[in-house]
Amino acid sequence: MAQEDTNVIDQPEVLRHKMVTIEISGKKYEVPEGITVIKALWHTGQEVVRGAGCLGGFCGACATYYRTKDDPKVRTCLACQMAVEDGMSFTIMPPFPARKALYDIQSLKDPKQDLFNLYPEAPLCRNCNACTEACPQKIDVREGVWKAVFGDFKSVSEMFMDCVMCGMCTPVCIADIAPNLVALYVSRAQGAHFTEKPQGLDIRIKEIQDGRFKDEWNKVLAMNEQELADHCAKVK
Amino acid sequence: MDIHALQQIVHQTRDARRKQTIPKFAPADRDQLIHKYHPDYRTSAYRSIRFGPNKNDKTVVELAALLEGDSSISESLDLTPHYTTDVLVVGGGGAGCAAALHAYGTGAKVILATKLRLGDSNSVMAQGGMQISVAPEDSPVTHFLDTLKGGHMQNDHELLKVMVEDGPSIAKWLIELGVLFDRQADGNLHVKKGGGSSKPRLLTCSDYTGLEIMRVLKDEVLNQKIQLLEFCAAVELLSDDNGHCTGAIFKDLDNHRQVVVAAKSVILATGGIGRLHIQGFPTSNHYGATGDGLCLSYRIGAKLDHIDTFQYHPSGAVYPEQLIGALVTEGIRSEGGHLVNAKGERFVNELDTRDVVSSSIIRECEEGRGIRTMSGRVGVWLDTPLLDAEHGPGTVEKHFPAMMMQFERFGIDISKDPVLIYPTLHYQNGGVKIDANSETNVKNLFVAGEASGGLHGRNRLMGNSLLDLMVFGKRSGLTAASRAGSMSQGKLTLQHLRRFRAEAKQHGSSSGVISPMILPAYTRKEPERTANS
Numbered sequence: 056m057a058q059e060d061t062n063v064i065d066q067p068e069v070l071r072h073k074m075v076t077i078e079i080s081g082k083k084y085e086v087p088e089g090i091t092v093i094k095a096l097w098h099t100g101q102e103v104v105r106g107a108g109c110l111g112g113f114c115g116a117c118a119t120y121y122r123t124k125d126d127p128k129v130r131t132c133l134a135c136q137m138a139v140e141d142g143m144s145f146t147i148m149p150p151f152p153a154r155k156a157l158y159d160i161q162s163l164k165d166p167k168q169d170l171f172n173l174y175p176e177a178p179l180c181r182n183c184n185a186c187t188e189a190c191p192q193k194i195d196v197r198e199g200v201w202k203a204v205f206g207d208f209k210s211v212s213e214m215f216m217d218c219v220m221c222g223m224c225t226p227v228c229i230a231d232i233a234p235n236l237v238a239l240y241v242s243r244a245q246g247a248h249f250t251e252k253p254q255g256l257d258i259r260i261k262e263i264q265d266g267r268f269k270d271e272w273n274k275v276l277a278m279n280e281q282e283l284a285d286h287c288a289k290v291k
Numbered sequence: 292m293d294i295h296a297l298q299q300i301v302h303q304t305r306d307a308r309r310k311q312t313i314p315k316f317a318p319a320d321r322d323q324l325i326h327k328y329h330p331d332y333r334t335s336a337y338r339s340i341r342f343g344p345n346k347n348d349k350t351v352v353e354l355a356a357l358l359e360g361d362s363s364i365s366e367s368l369d370l371t372p373h374y375t376t377d378v379l380v381v382g383g384g385g386a387g388c389a390a391a392l393h394a395y396g397t398g399a400k401v402i403l404a405t406k407l408r409l410g411d412s413n414s415v416m417a418q419g420g421m422q423i424s425v426a427p428e429d430s431p432v433t434h435f436l437d438t439l440k441g442g443h444m445q446n447d448h449e450l451l452k453v454m455v456e457d458g459p460s461i462a463k464w465l466i467e468l469g470v471l472f473d474r475q476a477d478g479n480l481h482v483k484k485g486g487g488s489s490k491p492r493l494l495t496c497s498d499y500t501g502l503e504i505m506r507v508l509k510d511e512v513l514n515q516k517i518q519l520l521e522f523c524a525a526v527e528l529l530s531d532d533n534g535h536c537t538g539a540i541f542k543d544l545d546n547h548r549q550v551v552v553a554a555k556s557v558i559l560a561t562g563g564i565g566r567l568h569i570q571g572f573p574t575s576n577h578y579g580a581t582g583d584g585l586c587l588s589y590r591i592g593a594k595l596d597h598i599d600t601f602q603y604h605p606s607g608a609v610y611p612e613q614l615i616g617a618l619v620t621e622g623i624r625s626e627g628g629h630l631v632n633a634k635g636e637r638f639v640n641e642l643d644t645r646d647v648v649s650s651s652i653i654r655e656c657e658e659g660r661g662i663r664t665m666s667g668r669v670g671v672w673l674d675t676p677l678l679d680a681e682h683g684p685g686t687v688e689k690h691f692p693a694m695m696m697q698f699e700r701f702g703i704d705i706s707k708d709p710v711l712i713y714p715t716l717h718y719q720n721g722g723v724k725i726d727a728n729s730e731t732n733v734k735n736l737f738v739a740g741e742a743s744g745g746l747h748g749r750n751r752l753m754g755n756s757l758l759d760l761m762v763f764g765k766r767s768g769l770t771a772a773s774r775a776g777s778m779s780q781g782k783l784t785l786q787h788l789r790r791f792r793a794e795a796k797q798h799g800s801s802s803g804v805i806s807p808m809i810l811p812a813y814t815r816k817e818p819e820r821t822a823n824s
Contacts, residue, residue: 062633064294064610064711066665091613097813104522104544104810108411109577111617112697113502116411136700138613157514160469192696212471216499217692220506239510243469246507250471251478256425259459263431271432276448287440288318290433290489 075141092119092134092145106147112136115221118191121145131191131223153225153233156240166244167206174237178204179230186224186234192217196224196234203241208249212242294610294708297633297662301672301709304635305680313640321647328650328657330714331600331749336570342798343791344594353567354598357582358589359795360806362788364527364540364549370783372538372553376402376518377775378768379539379552381525381584382560384412385501385757386740388508389764390558390771391517399772401517402552404541406524406579406809410509413562413577413741414760417501418620418693419485420493421761422754423458426482429490431455438755441487441644442720442748445597450746453727454755454762461761462494470507471496483625485753487644493754498620498693501757523550524809525583527788528557528591528736531781536591536736538783542809553780556735556771559584560764563719563741564601566811572716573616575607583807584742588723591787593731596744597721602751605630605648607715609670611701616715619673620694621645621753627681631672631709632660638671646750649714662711670713675705718756720747729767735774735781737767 075088077095084099093110096103108116117134124142134147156173163169170177177200186196194217202210215238224234262268278286316324326332337349340358350358378394380387383405391403403409424434434455439446462480466472472494473481482491496503512519522544529538529551536557541550561584565576574580585595606621608614624630624641630648632638632655639651652671655661661669678686687706688695698705722744729737740760747755795801 061292062297062661063292063663064297064665065292066610066612089612094813098815100815100817102814104407107578108407109413109416111416111575111577113416113499113693114408114411114577116408136613136697138701155510155513157516159514160511161467216471216497216503217696218506219502220509239506242471243507243510246469246471247467250466251474253425253466253474253479255427255479256459256462256466258427259425260463263456263459268430268432271430272452275432275435276452280444283439284444287436287444290436290440 075139077139078144080146086139088140089138092121092132092137092139093117095139106134110135113219115219118148118221118223119145120148131189133191133219133221148223151222151226153222153236155233155236158240160243160247163244163248166248167208170203170240173240174232176230176232177237180204180232181230183229185227185229189223189227191221191223192219194218199238200232200234203237208241208245211238212245215242298672298708300633300635301631301674304631305674305677308629308631308637309677309681311637313637315640315643316647324650324654325646328653329646330570330572330603333570337599342794343589344592345598348598350598351569353569354564354582354585356802356804357586357806357808359802360586360804361792361795361801362527362590363805364785364788366785366789368540368549368785370529370551372551372783374402374550375553375780376400377555378558378771379404379554379556380558380560381405381539382562382740383407383409384560384562384740385414385505385508385760386764387560388505388512389761390560390739390768392508392511392515393765393768394772395515395517397769397772399775402520402554403512403517404520404523404525404552406522406544408521409512409519410505411577411579412505413580414501414757415505416575416577416618417757418498418618419622420483420495420500420754421757422485422488422492422752423462423494423758424455424490424492425459425462425480425494426491429492431458433490434458434492437488438752439748441752442750445748447745449727450725453766454746454758457762457765458758461758461765465504465507465761468507468511470504473497483622484642485625486621486642486648487752493625498622498691504757520550524807525561525587526807527785528587529783529785530591530787531784532786534592534787535734535781537781551783553783555775555778555780556737558737558739558767558771559588559723559742560739561742565716569601569716572603572714573607574716575604575616575618576716579810581808581811582719583809584738585723586806588731588736588738590791591733591736593733593736594724595722596724597749598719598744600720600749601716602645602718602720603649603714604717605645605652605714606673606712608710609668609713610664610711611703612666613701614697615668617697618715618717619710619712620691622691623673623675623678626678626690628677629674631674633662634660644750645753652714656713664711668713670711672709673712674709676707676709679706718751720749720751721745725763727766728770729763730770737771739763739767
């Protein structure tokens with residue numbers, strides 16, 4: 056059908072079809088400008104098994120180191136969320152062998168003290184801030200580690216709600232802390248031990264057990280197709 | 292035109308639109324709209340399945356080819372098992388983790404195999420929330436009726452009743468594991484209203500509900516030391532002389548070896564089909580969403596249900612090019628975001644069901660009231676700045692941090708500028724037919740989560756998927772584990788495959804493709820060289 060020509064968004068990157076030179080793990084390739092890092096891998100004919108997950112920026116599988124032209128700074132990104140540009144150089148990060156503590160979250164007696172048994176390196180942070188700089192989700196990781204150590208579990212759980220567990224904060228830590236794993240423990244402890252139990256939920260569970268909705272169920276489940284459709288239409 | 296210039300009409304018409312109420316469609320108009328514009332009704336995209344348990348049923352051509360596809364396994368393969376277990380869970384998303392944890396919790400031996408990493412799934416991306424009737428003015432019965440209405444009355448009543456009634460105890464389980472749901476000032480669970488629901492019923496963890504649940508479940512799977520087989524893709528199931536399921540064969544994607552697992556029960560939690568790009572649609576799904584569980588179940592004789600209906604989420608990103616198909620959460624519309632065409636007009640009640648909203652967006656675009664991008668895509672505006680105007684500055688940033696960051700990476704501030712959206716392939720409404728314990732018609736073969744069918748009818752309501760995963764993951768895990776003690780491991784054979792191949796031959800052989808697909812073929816092949824180049 057007719058589409059008014061005025062309602063068209065200009066996209067210089069689409070009009071120009073410009074090719075750019077990038078480096079993938081040290082090797083040069085030509086790819087279209089502006090495609091994502093992960094698409095650049097596919098474009099150059101590489102099979103991707105490790106290093107791709109949700110493709111939506113949530114799972115942390117595609118954690119990547121990159122550098123832009125003439126800039127000495129090595130940065131981090133999620134490969135599915137980053138567009139390539141001329142002169143860019145990148146390497147997908149292999150899984151880093153971080154140590155995850157094992158615990159039974161529900162049976163912890165003193166979660167704030169247990170942190171030091173589970174992650175004894177947590178209080179050894181030397182404040183270098185490399186973890187914060189490494190976070191593609193822009194979390195103030197260093198601040199979070201300190202807050203965890205000082206027992207402010209609530210703040211940590213809020214700060215790390217954006218954490219995709221890519222683990223980029225871990226290899227840069229000179230005190231061998233795995234900040235994302237520390238934060239995960241702290242957030243779970245916050246939820247399981249330091250958050251009020253929702254009264255309404257227990258009431259609803261008991262109502263279901265006691266059969267409070269039984270009559271309504273019997274009525275609804277006895278209806279024929281038409282009666283049920285009419286009944287559904289009335290629900291507001 | 293410059294995108295900012297085109298967006299002006301959204302800013303200019305905002306105040307006038309805020310005074311408007313758009314009524315929902317009357318049932319007859321709604322059906323007419325869906326029949327005319329919803330992709331489920333594009334008959335040229337469908338064909339009949341030639342053989343197997345759903346012979347003569349129609350589905351999209353992309354799926355039909357895979358269901359009729361051949362196995363990569365040779366019938367002479369040595370089936371001596373590499374691993375033996377009580378319960379084998381295939382899939383590492385929400386349903387798989389819930390199944391593994393519940394089965395393991397009863398003392399059963401459990402192996403969880405997944406073709407990518409533990410947790411790489413659609414579950415991790417669920418932004419909208421999880422529907423559970425916890426509010427005093429709400430009830431499981433109302434949840435049932437809303438879902439039934441949204442599913443065009445086609446939902447399996449038994450499955451649906453089980454889901455809505457198990458919901459509250461699932462919320463309790465997750466809270467005990469440390470999941471941080473949003474709360475009201477009085478400590479009770481905060482509930483939001485979702486499209487197609489008559490009562491606020493969505494439990495949320497800001498717009499990271501799936502991520503928060505998956506972080507916790509993954510951590511718990513690791514804490515319990517459940518045996519994992521990562522980067523192992525299921526390529527065939529195993530059956531005994533009675534046709535019961537007895538295990539599975541995997542392809543280890545790292546070294547390409549075949550791995551045979553003997554199991555008393557198998558739970559397929561393999562998720563959906565977005566990466567088949569049905570009818571050429573972009574998708575919001577994860578890399579591995581290729582319908583593997585459907586193919587495996589079909590070959591062993593399990594019946595599928597509602598496989599002709601798919602959910603096209605109304606709001607997939609259309610601009611920038613890098614975010615094509617990525618989901619713009621329905622939460623924006625739940626909080627009052629308007630859909631606006633190129634003329635600055637609203638054209639649908641934004642909180643109608645997903646199929647209705649998607650159909651109306653397609654109508655606007657097909658009738659010339661869409662906005663086109665130079666790359667040939669078309670969409671309508673979702674007025675995100677309206678949320679700040681309506682509820683105060685900072686609302687978008689506070690309630691939708693994930694989405695803010697996603698667009699910010701490409702220089703777009705969604706609290707200031709509207710986003711361009713078009714429906715994206717999001718969910719398979721149907722799947723393998725299951726009973727209330729999540730078991731298929733093939734004994735000891737369970738299917739949980741998106742791969743299963745019947746529960747959602749012909750259209751899934753927002754927020755019902757996360758609950759589906761948890762409820763049927765749990766039920767499959769508990770049922771499979773409870774059987775393990777009183778049964779012995781069945782024989783490992785490929786008789787079902789022999790039968791399937793014979794049937795394919797009768798109907799002029801298989802579709803010529805090997806299934807399951809495992810991963811989409813995105814890797815660019817080298818262009819053919821011509822003679823003189």
